[in-house]
Amino acid sequence: MARNPKRPAGARSARTSLGDHFTAWRHHHRDSLADALGRMRGTPGSTLLTILVIAIALALPTGLSVLLDNARVITQGWDGRAHLSVFLKMDIKEERQRALAKDWAALDGVADTEVITRQQALDEFREQSGFGDVLEALPDNPLPPLIVVFPSSNEPEALEALQQRLSKLPEVDLAQLDVAWVRRLHAIIELGQRLIGVLTLALAAAVVLVVVNTVRLAIESRREEIVVIKIVGGTDGFVRRPFLYSGFCCGFAGGLGALILVGTALWWLGEPVNQLLDLYGSEYSLTGMSPATALILPLFSGALGLLGAWLAVSRHLGEIEPQF
Amino acid sequence: MIKFDRVSKRYASGKDALRRVSFELPAGQLTFLTGHSGAGKSTLLKLIMMIERPTQGQIFVGRQNLNGFGNRHIPLLRRKIGMVHQNHQLLFDRSVFDNVALPLVIAGFPKADIGKRVRAALDKVGLLSKEKQNPIMLSGGEQQRVGIARAVVNKPPLLLADEPTGNLDPALSAEIMDLFHDFARVGVAVLIATHDLSLIARYRHRLLTLREGNLIHDGVESATPAAGDWYGA
Numbered sequence: 001m002a003r004n005p006k007r008p009a010g011a012r013s014a015r016t017s018l019g020d021h022f023t024a025w026r027h028h029h030r031d032s033l034a035d036a037l038g039r040m041r042g043t044p045g046s047t048l049l050t051i052l053v054i055a056i057a058l059a060l061p062t063g064l065s066v067l068l069d070n071a072r073v074i075t076q077g078w079d080g081r082a083h084l085s086v087f088l089k090m091d092i093k094e095e096r097q098r099a100l101a102k103d104w105a106a107l108d109g110v111a112d113t114e115v116i117t118r119q120q121a122l123d124e125f126r127e128q129s130g131f132g133d134v135l136e137a138l139p140d141n142p143l144p145p146l147i148v149v150f151p152s153s154n155e156p157e158a159l160e161a162l163q164q165r166l167s168k169l170p171e172v173d174l175a176q177l178d179v180a181w182v183r184r185l186h187a188i189i190e191l192g193q194r195l196i197g198v199l200t201l202a203l204a205a206a207v208v209l210v211v212v213n214t215v216r217l218a219i220e221s222r223r224e225e226i227v228v229i230k231i232v233g234g235t236d237g238f239v240r241r242p243f244l245y246s247g248f249c250c251g252f253a254g255g256l257g258a259l260i261l262v263g264t265a266l267w268w269l270g271e272p273v274n275q276l277l278d279l280y281g282s283e284y285s286l287t288g289m290s291p292a293t294a295l296i297l298p299l300f301s302g303a304l305g306l307l308g309a310w311l312a313v314s315r316h317l318g319e320i321e322p323q324f
Numbered sequence: 325m326i327k328f329d330r331v332s333k334r335y336a337s338g339k340d341a342l343r344r345v346s347f348e349l350p351a352g353q354l355t356f357l358t359g360h361s362g363a364g365k366s367t368l369l370k371l372i373m374m375i376e377r378p379t380q381g382q383i384f385v386g387r388q389n390l391n392g393f394g395n396r397h398i399p400l401l402r403r404k405i406g407m408v409h410q411n412h413q414l415l416f417d418r419s420v421f422d423n424v425a426l427p428l429v430i431a432g433f434p435k436a437d438i439g440k441r442v443r444a445a446l447d448k449v450g451l452l453s454k455e456k457q458n459p460i461m462l463s464g465g466e467q468q469r470v471g472i473a474r475a476v477v478n479k480p481p482l483l484l485a486d487e488p489t490g491n492l493d494p495a496l497s498a499e500i501m502d503l504f505h506d507f508a509r510v511g512v513a514v515l516i517a518t519h520d521l522s523l524i525a526r527y528r529h530r531l532l533t534l535r536e537g538n539l540i541h542d543g544v545e546s547a548t549p550a551a552g553d554w555y556g557a
Contacts, residue, residue: 024432228413231373232427232474233403235396322375324366324409324486 028238036246039218047250050214054207054254058301059261061200066262066289068192074277074284082159084149086166087174094118097145100171104149109162111152118145144173156183204304207254211247211308212315218243219316231322239317244309251305255298262289325351325482325513326372331381333367333537341367343537344381349515351481354508356524357517359534365517368534369484372515373405374398385482403431406475406512410487412467414459414474420446421455424473431478445473449503465496472503476512483507485516489523497523 040047086104088097094117101113116124121143126135135141149166151159163177219226229239266288273286289297326349333342342364349355359365370376371383374390383390385401393401414423424445428438446452449469454462459470468488475483485504489497501523508514518524524531533541 021432023434024429027435028429028432224413225415225417228415228426229430230399231402231407231413232430233399233401234430235399238399238430322373324369 028241032241033245033249035242036249039242040246040249046214046217050210050250051253051257053210054251054301054305055257055261057203057206057210058255058258058297059265061196061203062258062289062293062297063262063265064192064199065196066266066293068189068196070286071192072189073287082151084151084159084163084166085176086147086149086172087176088145088147088171089173090144092145092171094145096171097147101147104147104166107162107165109152109158110149112150114148114150116146116148118143121146156186207251207301207304208308208311211250211305212312214250215243215247215309215312216316218246219312219320223320226317226320227322230320236317240310240313243313244306247305247307247309247312248302249305251308252298252302254305255301258301259289259294259297325349325386326515327382327384328368329382329384331371331378331383333364333371333376334379340537342371342378342534345534345537345539346381347532347539347542349513351513352508352511353530354504354514354516354527355530355532356527357515357532357534358519358524360519362536363534364537365534366486367537369486369515369517372482372484373407374401399430403427403478404480404482406472406478406480406483408468408471408475408483408485408488410490412459412471414467414470416458416460418458419456420451420459420462420470423459423470424455424477427474427478433478441477442473445477446470448476448506449473464491465499468492468496468500469503472500476507481512483512483514485514485518487518487520488516489518489520494522501527 088100092100097117098115101115104110105113118141122135122141125131125143149162151162153159159177163175166172166175226239266286270286277284277286328345328347330344330346331342332340332344334340345364345368357365357368367376371378371390372385374393378391385404388401390401415426421442424442425438428441433441443452443455446455449472451462451466451469451473454466459467462470468491472488475485483504488504489500492500497520504514504516528544530544531541532539
């Protein structure tokens with residue numbers, strides 16, 4: 001059955017140049033990406049499931065960290081109103097009180113001071129408490145002169161130092177500082193950050209494992225193809241590349257999905273949160289993710305996918321060897 | 325083209341698959357390799373493909389000693405070897421053309437070149453008209469010819485065939501053998517591992533017979549005495 005009467009061309013093996021190799025390598029990368037995307041489209045169910053799992057796993061820490069960032073910015077506003085109430089001895093005269101307030105305002109760590117005279121305190125108390133009649137019955141104004149000191153720093157340690165310094169002054173009866181709540185708040189935010197850190201690690205590991213599993217199944221379903229590629233001289237890189245691309249694509253798409261989920265959740269929460277803040281008299285309104293986060297998240301997720309695919313490939317490709 | 329120099333292979337199980345086997349295959353020669361199951365045929369092919377490594381001895385493909393090859397050289401070695409399987413090893417998720425093109429894609433040939441070479445190979449095996457079909461639509465003989473086209477598409481100097489006529493009737497086997505003769509004629513070293521005694525008897529080619537890992541026969545003499553020897557029937 002000599003179908004082709006061509007003259008024998010000799011059995012030289014075909015050769016390729018370096019340039020050809022580079023072009024082929026580039027094309028192979030492009031083809032691997034196209035192949036990975038094509039196969040993802042070919043199994044829409046499992047692909048979508050994988051992407052969704054990744055999206056949810058990453059949306060959780062991302063969303064929490066956005067909320068925490070918001071909390072930090074809001075409480076910075078609250079910290080600004082932290083102050084020391086310095087009650088002076090009853091016998092301090094108003095002139096002396098004003099002079100003290102002026103002196104203290106120049107102290108290190110003090111932003112400003114405000115004088116509340118005994119009379120002002122009495123008026124305010126009468127107005128706000130509704131116990132005016134009781135006060136009328138008292139022979140003397142029982143309220144001490146007060147200087148409100150606004151510190152320039154919000155650090156709990158600095159506030160305490162300032163408090164101790166003022167307490168020692170002879171004119172001062174009591175310097176009151178409620179730092180406990182500031183400390184608690186800082187502690188809670190710190191704890192929140194740590195928790196989100198732990199959560200991020202755990203869920204990042206989950207993303208890697210999900211991709212490992214997906215790619216492992218993909219390798220299994222392409223066993224025959226891998227065997228053939230190895231027989232005809234495909235390098236490990238050639239075999240590996242489509243799987244690495246599909247791992248990256250899954251991760252990247254999952255990251256985009258997480259962005260969408262977090263964005264949707266923030267939009268959903270925005271209205272009631274802003275109303276709530278309004279009720280507390282805050283100018284603040286909920287802010288979303290920074291553009292940097294929006295950019296980094298899919299790339300980070302893609303990198304996790306790549307890592308998962310690489311783990312799966314290096315673990316399972318070696319097991320597949322041609323047999324005959 | 326291939327030289328085995330006192331090659332032994334002992335598997336981890338302790339089984340001696342090959343014992344001090346020596347032979348040489350020159351370019352342009354068609355050689356049969358026979359012996360019953362477990363005699364070492366598969367091991368011999370695996371050693372040439374570097375799926376396994378010898379326990380002792382040296383194997384040369386071309387002028388290169390395989391003992392000096394690291395794992396990363398294996399793909400390059402395999403590109404010089406065309407391999408034809410009994411079960412064809414075709415991929416049914418792509419066309420005949422793409423199956424045959426695979427070795428060229430892997431070796432990094434330019435696209436235009438791939439088209440030309442694949443069509444030349446398909447023309448050689450008489451399947452040019454079926455390039456767009458899925459190999460699953462083809463008959464067993466046609467599938468085997470696609471496998472051969474894939475094995476020779478990058479013009480390897482060495483062609484290995486493992487039971488290439490195993491599932492084919494005599495007429496189809498003869499067609500396949502004609503192809504192998506054509507390749508040998510243009511200088512390819514062809515090694516055909518087979519059980520098929522009628523095939524061996526019909527063509528008086530050099531015959532290597534293995535029994536329990538030993539090379540017990542090497543020559544062009546008729547295969548029949550050896551057949552009685554190891555076929556037991």
